[in-house]
Amino acid sequence: MNKTYLLAPGPTPVPEKVNLEMAAPMIHHRTPQFSKIFGEAAEDAKYLFQTKQDVMILASTGTGGMEACITNLFSPGDKVLVINGGKFGERWGKISQTYGLEPVWINVEWGQAVKVADVKAELDKNPDIRGVLVQASETSTTVSHPIEEISKLTRQRDDLLLVVDGITAVGVYPLPMDEWGIDAVITGSQKALQLPPGLALVSLSEKAWKQAEKAKCPHFYFDLAKERKNLADKTTAYTPAVSLVIGLREVLKNIKEEGLENVHKRHNRLARATRAAVKALGMQPVAPDSPADSATGMFIPEGVDGGKLVKSLRDEFGVTLAGGQDKWKGKVVRIAHLGYVDTFDTVVAIAALEMALNKFGANVQMGKGVAAAQEILLEAYCK
Amino acid sequence: MNKTYLLAPGPTPVPEKVNLEMAAPMIHHRTPQFSKIFGEAAEDAKYLFQTKQDVMILASTGTGGMEACITNLFSPGDKVLVINGGKFGERWGKISQTYGLEPVWINVEWGQAVKVADVKAELDKNPDIRGVLVQASETSTTVSHPIEEISKLTRQRDDLLLVVDGITAVGVYPLPMDEWGIDAVITGSQKALQLPPGLALVSLSEKAWKQAEKAKCPHFYFDLAKERKNLADKTTAYTPAVSLVIGLREVLKNIKEEGLENVHKRHNRLARATRAAVKALGMQPVAPDSPADSATGMFIPEGVDGGKLVKSLRDEFGVTLAGGQDKWKGKVVRIAHLGYVDTFDTVVAIAALEMALNKFGANVQMGKGVAAAQEILLEAYCK
Amino acid sequence: MNKTYLLAPGPTPVPEKVNLEMAAPMIHHRTPQFSKIFGEAAEDAKYLFQTKQDVMILASTGTGGMEACITNLFSPGDKVLVINGGKFGERWGKISQTYGLEPVWINVEWGQAVKVADVKAELDKNPDIRGVLVQASETSTTVSHPIEEISKLTRQRDDLLLVVDGITAVGVYPLPMDEWGIDAVITGSQKALQLPPGLALVSLSEKAWKQAEKAKCPHFYFDLAKERKNLADKTTAYTPAVSLVIGLREVLKNIKEEGLENVHKRHNRLARATRAAVKALGMQPVAPDSPADSATGMFIPEGVDGGKLVKSLRDEFGVTLAGGQDKWKGKVVRIAHLGYVDTFDTVVAIAALEMALNKFGANVQMGKGVAAAQEILLEAYCK
Amino acid sequence: MNKTYLLAPGPTPVPEKVNLEMAAPMIHHRTPQFSKIFGEAAEDAKYLFQTKQDVMILASTGTGGMEACITNLFSPGDKVLVINGGKFGERWGKISQTYGLEPVWINVEWGQAVKVADVKAELDKNPDIRGVLVQASETSTTVSHPIEEISKLTRQRDDLLLVVDGITAVGVYPLPMDEWGIDAVITGSQKALQLPPGLALVSLSEKAWKQAEKAKCPHFYFDLAKERKNLADKTTAYTPAVSLVIGLREVLKNIKEEGLENVHKRHNRLARATRAAVKALGMQPVAPDSPADSATGMFIPEGVDGGKLVKSLRDEFGVTLAGGQDKWKGKVVRIAHLGYVDTFDTVVAIAALEMALNKFGANVQMGKGVAAAQEILLEAYCK
Incomplete structure (x- = not known):
């Protein structure tokens, strides 16, 4: 499948x-x-x-x-x-x-x-x-x-x-x-x-x-x-x-x-959730000071080959994220929040990233990023 | 959306x-x-x-x-x-x-x-x-x-x-x-x-x-x-x-x-992952002794209205699970593993359930069920 | 093609x-x-x-x-x-x-x-x-x-x-x-x-x-x-x-x-057009006295193998008509007027039938059936 | 419909x-x-x-x-x-x-x-x-x-x-x-x-x-x-x-x-069939000497408003042909033979044109163009 x-x-x-x-x-x-x-x-x-x-x-x-x-x-x-x-x-x-x-x-x-x-x-x-x-x-x-x-x-x-x-x-x-x-x-x-x-x-x-x-x-x-x-x-x-x-x-x-305002809020919520997950997982964001809500980039932990990670995520896990471009090639992974994307896409991206990092031997506790994201994502359902 | x-x-x-x-x-x-x-x-x-x-x-x-x-x-x-x-x-x-x-x-x-x-x-x-x-x-x-x-x-x-x-x-x-x-x-x-x-x-x-x-x-x-x-x-x-x-x-x-054997393994893996999540969340499975790999049912924690939970999951979270039938109406929720369903559907179902239980005031730690499931789901990617 | x-x-x-x-x-x-x-x-x-x-x-x-x-x-x-x-x-x-x-x-x-x-x-x-x-x-x-x-x-x-x-x-x-x-x-x-x-x-x-x-x-x-x-x-x-x-x-x-009345009129128009074509081509309708507007059946001219005709229409011309059933097998062809079918489907069916009959050596003048049908089909566009 | x-x-x-x-x-x-x-x-x-x-x-x-x-x-x-x-x-x-x-x-x-x-x-x-x-x-x-x-x-x-x-x-x-x-x-x-x-x-x-x-x-x-x-x-x-x-x-x-050769033959056959229909209907082709097999243009008979004809064909008959451009606006109609188009599309276009011309009072005998086209189109089915 x-x-x-x-x-x-x-x-x-x-x-x-x-x-x-x-x-x-x-x-x-x-x-x-x-x-x-x-x-x-x-x-x-x-x-x-x-x-x-x-x-x-x-x-x-x-x-x-x-x-x-x-x-x-x-x-x-x-x-x-x-x-x-x-x-x-x-x-x-x-x-x-x-x-x-x-x-x-x-x-x-x-x-x-x-x-x-x-x-x-x-x-x-x-x-x-x-x-x-x-x-x-x-x-x-x-x-x-x-x-x-x-x-x-x-x-x-x-x-x-x-x-x-x-x-x-x-x-x-x-x-x-x-x-x-x-x-x-x-x-x-x-x-x-x-x-x-x-x-x-x-x-x-x-x-x-x-x-x-x-x-x-x-x-x-x-x-x-x-x-x-x-x-x-x-x-x-x-x-x-x-x-x-x-x-x-x-x-x-x-x-x-x-509603455009809600569309903006949605992208912002997904971005904040992902940033919280990055933090919870102890990873470094690539744009710490002025991150865009369109995508969240993070540096891949030392010892993990970013190219292989992104390839495995895509070809084995079925989750297509973006790697780094040009000078960041192999060092960065980016999760997008763009378009027809919502709460559970974000959960999937984070869960998959956790699992793939584990597979590649990174010291990452599974579920921790997801939990941090869930806290923020829950906002959408508790008005 | x-x-x-x-x-x-x-x-x-x-x-x-x-x-x-x-x-x-x-x-x-x-x-x-x-x-x-x-x-x-x-x-x-x-x-x-x-x-x-x-x-x-x-x-x-x-x-x-x-x-x-x-x-x-x-x-x-x-x-x-x-x-x-x-x-x-x-x-x-x-x-x-x-x-x-x-x-x-x-x-x-x-x-x-x-x-x-x-x-x-x-x-x-x-x-x-x-x-x-x-x-x-x-x-x-x-x-x-x-x-x-x-x-x-x-x-x-x-x-x-x-x-x-x-x-x-x-x-x-x-x-x-x-x-x-x-x-x-x-x-x-x-x-x-x-x-x-x-x-x-x-x-x-x-x-x-x-x-x-x-x-x-x-x-x-x-x-x-x-x-x-x-x-x-x-x-x-x-x-x-x-x-x-x-x-x-x-x-x-x-x-x-x-391959039929792989199809069976997949359903079994999703079922085991979900059962592990149920356990991690401290919930009671409805079929503790002879569970089928087609779906996993669990009792809804005291104090949460099962009908409302399943309805909120479906209409607010967008995640359609099954409630209980006949005598279990309002008391049970069932997550299916059937058919065109894989790792991240299972992650989504568990994450959504955690979030919805939280929304309804149940004492459930988000991410815990997901983490337990991830441990088992990871098997598919580590041969 | x-x-x-x-x-x-x-x-x-x-x-x-x-x-x-x-x-x-x-x-x-x-x-x-x-x-x-x-x-x-x-x-x-x-x-x-x-x-x-x-x-x-x-x-x-x-x-x-x-x-x-x-x-x-x-x-x-x-x-x-x-x-x-x-x-x-x-x-x-x-x-x-x-x-x-x-x-x-x-x-x-x-x-x-x-x-x-x-x-x-x-x-x-x-x-x-x-x-x-x-x-x-x-x-x-x-x-x-x-x-x-x-x-x-x-x-x-x-x-x-x-x-x-x-x-x-x-x-x-x-x-x-x-x-x-x-x-x-x-x-x-x-x-x-x-x-x-x-x-x-x-x-x-x-x-x-x-x-x-x-x-x-x-x-x-x-x-x-x-x-x-x-x-x-x-x-x-x-x-x-x-x-x-x-x-x-x-x-x-x-x-x-x-509008149901218009739906009925449409089927009736297509049926009448087809019957007029059958007549113009000198063919014998199978239901001369009480024809239904759902489909028009006609006997296939002597000397033409009905089974082969219907097969050629379907496999070579791409036009699926129905042959005869049971005792009429090989002797009858039926053109349906049912459902999502309109003027030019009817023209296509008649034109294809004319061409296929020609191919199989029947003495049929191409265009004659179409012309007879057009006269009636034109009603729909001249109110 | x-x-x-x-x-x-x-x-x-x-x-x-x-x-x-x-x-x-x-x-x-x-x-x-x-x-x-x-x-x-x-x-x-x-x-x-x-x-x-x-x-x-x-x-x-x-x-x-x-x-x-x-x-x-x-x-x-x-x-x-x-x-x-x-x-x-x-x-x-x-x-x-x-x-x-x-x-x-x-x-x-x-x-x-x-x-x-x-x-x-x-x-x-x-x-x-x-x-x-x-x-x-x-x-x-x-x-x-x-x-x-x-x-x-x-x-x-x-x-x-x-x-x-x-x-x-x-x-x-x-x-x-x-x-x-x-x-x-x-x-x-x-x-x-x-x-x-x-x-x-x-x-x-x-x-x-x-x-x-x-x-x-x-x-x-x-x-x-x-x-x-x-x-x-x-x-x-x-x-x-x-x-x-x-x-x-x-x-x-x-x-x-x-097969490209067959694709070319198909376009050529549809074009020749349409030209034969134009001739049979007594209409004047716009490109009598070097016609392309992509589309066939013809002048609209005197007394018929070309703009209205093309509009009626499109909006009433459901058949979208092209009118004339620039200096030929309102005077010309073009039937294309391009692409996913075959025998019965051509029959439909000609039959519809005959019917629309009739509706607009042109002295055109229905079925005549279709018959001329059928003669040529039949080639495809008689090898």
Whole structure:
């Protein structure tokens, strides 16, 4: 028997009914029938993004959405501040360079959040910076960057955009785009949105749309203004990923029904429970000071081969967690809290981790992490 | 969000891929295409029943299979020995009476297995008894009756049949029909077979087929001889439940691939783990002496309303366990190990039970049951 | 490539969305969640049956429903009038004999409906007849028997029940149980109900319920009074076929939405179109005088091997029609209009038949049957 | 009732079993399990493309694949020859301009194929042209351009690439990339590949890979060299569209099983049958001289409003065909032969068109088009 549990930070489990919804006979995308679905999805996406702005739905994965923000908002030669605190921060820099922007890098130690003072200093030093590029949640390090504080620096200026990769943050914890004045937010379908990969969602502020008019980086497939124009007619510039959009409407309905605040609380509860388990098991969290609620990373005890541990968890225990990336390869394991994940997924992840650590000879008392997690998870059932 | 876990002793979870297999476009049942499927299912069912005899596949739930055994094997006026140790034992008696048989009852205290000596005594006292009707696993009390021992009494006699309701035993623990000389075995699709309800499977020994020729109870829809004749042509007497038969082929393939011995070991491991958790939590098992590996029942601690507990587990925690039936209503909770259920389902059931007991004020230390279970469950991963 | 079309008189195609609905994760049957579904299905089934009486939902195929009517309504020795105009009429007689009833046979020539005068004559001759057993639509001959006229004979008498096998009539053409005073109506899931086989639905009149109280034929699994009692609590006596009941609720919703009258009109339109095609192609209908709207049978032209024709249609053309049964084997082909079938299924069946007849050398002008059908089918789109 | 038929040139129907395959529980993309699937899909894609080169699988729709070819193969200032014979030819020009290329336009009358002599003349006149950008099948006009002949002009030169949009040609009719020496071929998932939209597939010749090394157009998300490098490890540069890749493997298996030659023959047969029907109905084809086998366009008879006709076909008859685009809006209807489409889909499309034309008062004899089509379609069943 081969039962599996998916607790990696994307792709995340897809609700069975959403999978079945997407398995219905194909429909044509230039029909009132699809327009209705697309229009509802786009509308509910605003709720998710906590914005009144349009949310564009692109047939690509998240990186395409990041590229769209660069090419639609900036011009070659533009200076941008890149918060590089992990693999995805680094990606902001690489895309910028590809399109001829001039990144100013703030390199942050892995496991740490960027210091707002550092951002301020660089912005002060480089008044010609046109954009701050940052992750809300840096998935590779399970760190949450201080977006609200950074937004206080950016929203005062007309010529400076705050561009936030919210791929593992939107639908996980509060990132109120309009309230904080974020200028661009991106997410992908395979994270908190509980869908297969294949959609990127992007929303821009008024300020961003204005700057977009002057942006000179070339772009055709990822043309946000063209998509926005089509969106007004409940359609897309090019063929949309029909089945995924059908799924999107469905999960957004579910999220609305659960209530965004409750969705955030759920992710937070699972994250706190997992952190408590990590502590109870005497393990070291990788992001002790500013952990994101999207995933919890921890260092694997000395003497245990992290690669083998994660492989055994996946192939023998059936529990897919994420290992460490790049410099943390083989040293770190990450448990995701993203998407269609709840109390007992978290219990399973912790129980499996305890058992696998035992199997690999680590001095870990089984049940102790689970017990610590249960204390917090019980909150959901005792109102 | 509403994630659910089904750990009641039937229906049990259906593997996602089997559900999808059954969702394929309908096919006609009088075609080579369906005959191939039906023939393979019937063939693999022999492996499951540990027999060389035909296994008939009926479009009904398990009770229909029980009735089929009564009406195809006996005649009005026949004396039968009914082992009544719970709700399903009682059903044997009721069906017998309906068809004019004369049941001799052995009433067994709930939670106890029948004593072989008692069976022997009744058989000795009533040499005209033509059948022993018994459950391998009495689902209502989570008790396992001593079928092997009883079979030693019955297989010596030509005019005495051992008719075993194996509905929650076949595919759970060894019930080798041919080796033990059991004369009739029944199971249903919604238990260890991991399917929706709607199929009953029945197999008869040579001795049973011989007695069937003389049986005079009326039957038309449940006509085992007619089904056997059709089975030789890979078809059924009446329209089969096509989609469920398609699923049946699939799950039987999975069971063969896992290996029946491993399937039995898995159920046993989950049962032992749960019993260890019950003990660790200081709870009382309902079947302390002869527990079945199909489900583990325990008394709910004083002061906790069992009905409310099971309801909260189901509606708030999303974990469907079974309460007690009839006289045990409100006093007992049962965790099933049946079917598409493995390590982490068991962890979830125990963790949920711990949390719910806590919520209802029981003095239970969370994580303790889980830890006890983990010790045993770990066996599967340390060869 | 292997596209298939199913136009046999059961099983019929299942709507894709209903198949997906039934593929959702299994739920337990003793829960408010299932009770809601079951209650809604049972309620909407009354609309389908055109009755205020309860409709019992049994986990069996249609023959089980027929048996239930015999064993729940009659006693050994009871005289019943069997209208034997085909394979299913004959089945009424066989079940009756099995349970010790005394059938009085009216043997009707295949392809003809029973003459009401003949029924009246037998009833007059045998005033002790307690039931008239008849098909509304005799599937094997595609004949419709005159139920309304027969009901005028039966409903005047308190001690005479009209028991109608509506397996291929309910949901096909009007069979208003209450209005006509029919005492028992049976249908199955795999016909007009557009589901996989595995459910039988049965409804009884007040008169029938009264007679049921005195009926002495043994029955346990098919216990209509027990089912009715459970139905009041939105549950079943024994485990229901959960997935099929979920599908049942769905298709009944669809039927209500389409409107029963429109459902009847649709079946009638498809039947008339097919009959027009048969005529245009110069073929002989098997039921020229009283054809049922459930399926249209026709004799295969001289010189064409009917078995090979039907096999080629199924295995080469991908179009599953039904051949003839028993004495009509190899001589007849039947096109069904049942269930999830509409205009273009009918066009496909006729076009395929034309092509296959051509392939087998029959002198048939392709397109001629289609054209005749189109004339009638167009009605649906020109209001 | 609402049965629907999808015969537009994309998206096309998805086989039911492929839809169900894609509905299986989500799996992680950085696992041996997914790598196996991805590797098999990429390998079988070579068979489809008739090439030994790698086929890159991108998470985007077809236009993204077109952009990828422009940005990965060319540099700003490069001169390219754009064959503009319809909406998609025009798109080649627009993408080129976006990225600073200098298109030389050959404008072809709608409904006509480009003249090879014209291509030759322009290439001779502009020896600095670095690429010929063309559609194999121009979907908007249902025209097939003479790719083989054009390839004879391009393959002699080392500095000239033939870039073919094969979106509605690959898997429809022969486009042997290696044999003809085509330098870039693109297709999308929602056409002959029978999948939902969301994947673009691209393959490059050795010559193209060489030119790619020098190409200076910026690109990040669509980085073919990076994808090729990852492909060697059976993975992708960024998160792949997991569910669609699972579907891709499945349909490619089906195509291999059917045999590419048979797939081509099937499309050709359906196209010829439809053209014969158009002729029999006295309608004018839009591409009389060089029709593509992907779809057949025809002018709508005078006096019939094409917009209303197509809408009625879709919303009343349930048959989705495509209307005309841009200048042909309201004047043209297109029947697709693409993908999971066979004999009786074609019969349905023609029968529905005949009926709808009748409804709208056109002087069309029903059945005549069907009959003409049947003559040709019958070929498949008479070997």
